[in-house]
Amino acid sequence: MQxxxxxxxxxxxxxxxxxxxxxxxxxxxxxxxxxEQSRWxxxxxxxxxxxxxxxxxxxxxxxxLGPETEIVIRPAPGDKGTEIGVKLTAGxxxxxxxxxxxxxxxxxxxxxxxxxxxxxxxxxxxxILSPDRPGTTKKTxxxxxxxxxxxxxxxxxxx
Amino acid sequence: xxxxxxxxxNKLSVEKVPDPQILNARxxxxxxxxxxxxGSDLHLVGGYIxxxxxxxxxxxxxxxxxxxxxxxxxxxxxxxxxxxxxxxACGKCWYCKQxxxxxxxxxxxxxxxxxxxxxxxxGGCFGYSHAxxxxxxxxxxxxxxxxxxxxxxxxxxxxxxxxxxFASDSAATxxxxxxxxxxxxxxxxxxxxxxxxxxxxxxAAILLGAERVIVIDRYEYRLDQVRRHIGAExxxxxxxxxxxxxxxxxxxxxPDVCIEAVGMEAHSSGPDHLYDQAKQQLRLQTDRPAAVRExxxxxxxxxxxxxxxxxxxxxxxxxxGAMMNKGLTVRGAQMHGQRYIPMLLxxxxxxxxxxxxxxxxxxxxxNGPKGYQMFKDKTDDCVRVVFEPTG
Numbered sequence: 001m002q003x004x005x006x007x008x009x010x011x012x013x014x015x016x017x018x019x020x021x022x023x024x025x026x027x028x029x030x031x032x033x034x035x036e037q038s039r040w041x042x043x044x045x046x047x048x049x050x051x052x053x054x055x056x057x058x059x060x061x062x063x064x065l066g067p068e069t070e071i072v073i074r075p076a077p078g079d080k081g082t083e084i085g086v087k088l089t090a091g092x093x094x095x096x097x098x099x100x101x102x103x104x105x106x107x108x109x110x111x112x113x114x115x116x117x118x119x120x121x122x123x124x125x126x127x128i129l130s131p132d133r134p135g136t137t138k139k140t141x142x143x144x145x146x147x148x149x150x151x152x153x154x155x156x157x158x159x
Numbered sequence: 160x161x162x163x164x165x166x167x168x169n170k171l172s173v174e175k176v177p178d179p180q181i182l183n184a185r186x187x188x189x190x191x192x193x194x195x196x197x198g199s200d201l202h203l204v205g206g207y208i209x210x211x212x213x214x215x216x217x218x219x220x221x222x223x224x225x226x227x228x229x230x231x232x233x234x235x236x237x238x239x240x241x242x243x244x245x246x247x248a249c250g251k252c253w254y255c256k257q258x259x260x261x262x263x264x265x266x267x268x269x270x271x272x273x274x275x276x277x278x279x280x281x282g283g284c285f286g287y288s289h290a291x292x293x294x295x296x297x298x299x300x301x302x303x304x305x306x307x308x309x310x311x312x313x314x315x316x317x318x319x320x321x322x323x324x325f326a327s328d329s330a331a332t333x334x335x336x337x338x339x340x341x342x343x344x345x346x347x348x349x350x351x352x353x354x355x356x357x358x359x360x361x362x363a364a365i366l367l368g369a370e371r372v373i374v375i376d377r378y379e380y381r382l383d384q385v386r387r388h389i390g391a392e393x394x395x396x397x398x399x400x401x402x403x404x405x406x407x408x409x410x411x412x413x414p415d416v417c418i419e420a421v422g423m424e425a426h427s428s429g430p431d432h433l434y435d436q437a438k439q440q441l442r443l444q445t446d447r448p449a450a451v452r453e454x455x456x457x458x459x460x461x462x463x464x465x466x467x468x469x470x471x472x473x474x475x476x477x478x479x480g481a482m483m484n485k486g487l488t489v490r491g492a493q494m495h496g497q498r499y500i501p502m503l504l505x506x507x508x509x510x511x512x513x514x515x516x517x518x519x520x521x522x523x524x525x526n527g528p529k530g531y532q533m534f535k536d537k538t539d540d541c542v543r544v545v546f547e548p549t550g
Contacts, residue, residue, distance in 0.1 A: 046253040080253055121265045125249040126231065127183045129305055131268040132295045136164065136176040137214035146212060150269055150289050157271035158278065 038088045040072070041109070041159045043116045045123045046081040049073055052123060061118040062086070069112065084119065086112045103148075110155025117154055162216040162299035163527035163546070168206035171528040176216065179295060179303035184231035187307030189243060193324050194221035194297040195518065196534045196544045198354050199469040202423055203288055204531060207445070208471050210272060210288035218298030218546075219245035219285040220328040222320050225311070226301070234308040240320075241311040242504070243304055244496035245328040247283040247294065250309035254282075261493035266305070267292040276472065281493055298527060300548045312500045318507050321521075324545065325355065325514035326503045331496035332467055333359025334503060336418040337367050339490055340465035344368030349405060349414035349457065351450040353381035353393070355517045355543050356467055357420035361391040364416070366511060373408060375401055377426065380540040388516045397428050405457050413459030421450035422468030431476070438475055448474040455481050455489065466491030517543045523550035 045052065052073050057063065062071060065086065072085040088108055093101065101107045121128045139147065149156075162176045179188055197220055202208050204217075225239040235241065248255050248263035255263050266282030267273065272290045273280040283305075286296020295302060304311055314323040333356050342348055348364040350357050353376035364372045372391040376382055382393040394404050405414060423446035426432055435447040454464045455478045464487055482489055506512040519542045522530055530544035 044253070046251065046256060117270065120252075121249075124251040125185070125265045125306070126251075127185060129249075129265060129268055130182040131293055132179065132303060133182065134177040135214075136162065136174075136216050136295055137212040140213050143212050146210060146289060149272055150293065153269035153271040155271070157274035157280070159274075 038090075038092050040085040040087045041112050041116060042083050042085040043120045043159070044076045044081055044083050045120045047123050049075055049082045052082050052084060059119040059122045061115040061122070065112065065115050068108070084116065086116060088112065102152075105152050105155060107155070110152060113157060113159045114154045116159065160300035161524060161548070162295070163218065163524060164213075165203060165211050165215045165217055166213055169204060171204065171217070171531055173525050173527055174214070176214070176295075176299070179299075179301050181227055181229045182303065183305060184229040185306050185308065186229040187225050187232055187235055187304045187311060188227035189221075189223040189241060189302050189304055189311070190226045191221050191223040191297050191299060191302055191548050193223075193320050194218045194299075194524075194546050194548065195324055195327075195329075196531060196546075197328060198356070199287075199422060200531070201535055202469060202471070204535070205424075207423060208288050208290065210290040212289065212293075215286070215288070215293070216296040216299050217286045218296035219287055220324065221285075221297035221302070222314065222324045222327065223297075223302070225307075228307065232307050235311060235313070239311075240314045242314055242323045242326050242500065243285075243297075243302075244310045244312075244331065244494075244500060245284055245287075246310075246494060246496055247285070247292065247305050248309055248497055249306050250497070255309075255497075258495055258498040259492075260309075260495040260497040262495075269293055284493070298524060298546055298548075300524075309497060312504060315504060315508050318504060319515070321515050321518055321545070322507050322513065323504065325359070325517060326496075326500050326507065328494060328496065329355040329517065329543075330359045330363075330503050330507075330512060330514060331499045332356050332494040333361070333420070334363040334499045335492065335494050335496075336360040336420065336465045336467040337363035337369075337416070338499075339492065340416045340418055341463050341488070342367045342369050342416050345370050346415040347371045347409045347412075348373070348416045348418065349454070350374045350391075350418045350420060351454055352376060352420035352422075352468070353378065353385050354420065355514075357418075358385055358389050358517065359512075359514075360418045360420055360467065361385060362389045362512060364418070365390055366506070369416075371408065373405065373414070377428070378537060381542060384516055384542065388513060401453065402457055409459070413457055413462065415459055415462050417454035417458040417462065417464045418467060419450045419454045419465065420467045423447060423470045425449040425451075425468070427453070434476070444475040445472040446470045446474045448477065452476065452478055455487060458485065458487055460485045461487070463488045463490070465489075469493075518545045520544045522546060524548040
């Protein structure tokens with residue numbers, strides 16, 4: 001019982017913090033002249049810029065992103081490797097339709113984040129790490145929110 | 160294969176689950192010979208870290224034999240007897256190159272969960288919830304080990320499985336606390352918690368040249384282990400005033416380095432324990448940080464505090480004033496085991512680091528639920544329970 005309450009607390013605190021941050025972020029964004037522009041999403045990879053374009057080609061996950069994205073590659077300061085950034089040229093999706101797409105895992109921002117993470121893994125580790133499968137878990141009603149979070153875990157986050 | 164699984168808050172059972180397989184070229188599969196409970200597992204068992212699914216396999220501290228290797232594995236062969244680091248690291252990203260292996264950028268397949276919680280995602284861990292990658296744990300007959308060349312280490316012939324087992328996590332975590340806590344020759348070091356990690360932190364501090372090491376707990380049988388096997392002094396916080404004792408034993412200065420090895424379910428004898436419990440019941444904090452507060456309060460001016468215990472989210476009454484005005488260095492981390500395990504195995508080989516006494520109970524994996532109950536309730540002078548999946 002105590003554990004359940006603690007768990008609920010953790011979720012409640014997390015959701016509250018997330019909601020508060022979203023409100024503050026959006027308020028700040030509305031005050032900004034760049035509110036409707038796309039933001040750059042970055043990863044830093046621990047290889048040189050020339051290794052990012054081995055054989056003159058970007059890693060496959062980035063090549064597959066399609067024409068509605070802009071990609072920048074630049075050296076990271078302090079010998080931290082190379083920064084790879086991607087921006088959606090058509091702007092950031094908004095509104096109910098975008099929310100539904102995000103819920104369904106079809107938001108273009110999710111695609112960008114996943115491509116950046118996969119490209120980074122290929123460049124650094126030489127492979128895209130697979131989650132364990134077949135899984136050992138069983139589907140439950142209370143586990144639905146976590147299953148949704150896991151399903152979108154590579155496409156969501158702070159990038 | 161059979162595995163010890165989480166079935167809900169405080170519900171564990173041994174179930175038949177699918178065998179693991181090689182999924183990436185750098186994977187190895189290990190047949191687990193010994194796997195041990197960890198205090199941090201209790202946070203999962205009790206529902207304090209709500210990212211578990213029914214059927215998840217627990218366990219992250221283990222030894223075994225390599226039975227299968229991926230096509231890109233170079234260091235290991237089938238048949239190698241190995242101890243495996245509890246954290247999964249690629250060995251190639253910037254964090255791995257800085258030897259901050261638990262912060263690996265490529266070890267967690269569910270990065271968004273911890274990015275939302277903490278801003279950035281640490282690496283993955285075996286058997287430690289879907290926030291840490293959802294990797295199946297080691298309380299099973301077999302386990303898949305990603306990046307096997309980086310995380311698995313061959314055990315020297317003259318080091319027993321039972322000794323090497325604790326290099327997987329407890330000893331590496333404890334060593335990290337003393338090392339990154341900046342223990343130097345001549346220091347006085349205080350360690351909160353006399354479990355396996357606290358004992359290993361104390362032993363590390365001694366081996367790094369500390370003049371006096373004092374371990375604080377309330378369980379006399381654990382403090383007795385500290386005196387007999389670790390060679391450190393002890394304080395029972397239910398019998399003495401910790402602050403007065405530490406001042407007396409340090410010439411009024413306070414410890415140079417304070418290491419917290421308790422975590423998010425800390426107890427204390429003061430009114431703050433009731434306060435923390437009340438806050439938790441009112442859902443106003445997730446973790447009980449009594450030992451962290453004490454470590455910061457009792458540390459000498461300009462000293463160092465290292466947080467080894469696992470915490471999930473937010474705490475209340477964090478003594479920021481003491482930290483700032485005393486000029487403390489406060490640091491924490493999940494364990495960067497790959498950095499320490501080879502050295503720890505050498506020290507185990509030389510007999511400088513002994514761990515067998517920590518394994519107070521050894522039993523077959525089929526008794527896993529009973530073992531965890533005993534571990535949680537601390538009955539029969541339990542420190543750690545070792546499971547043998549082949550037993």
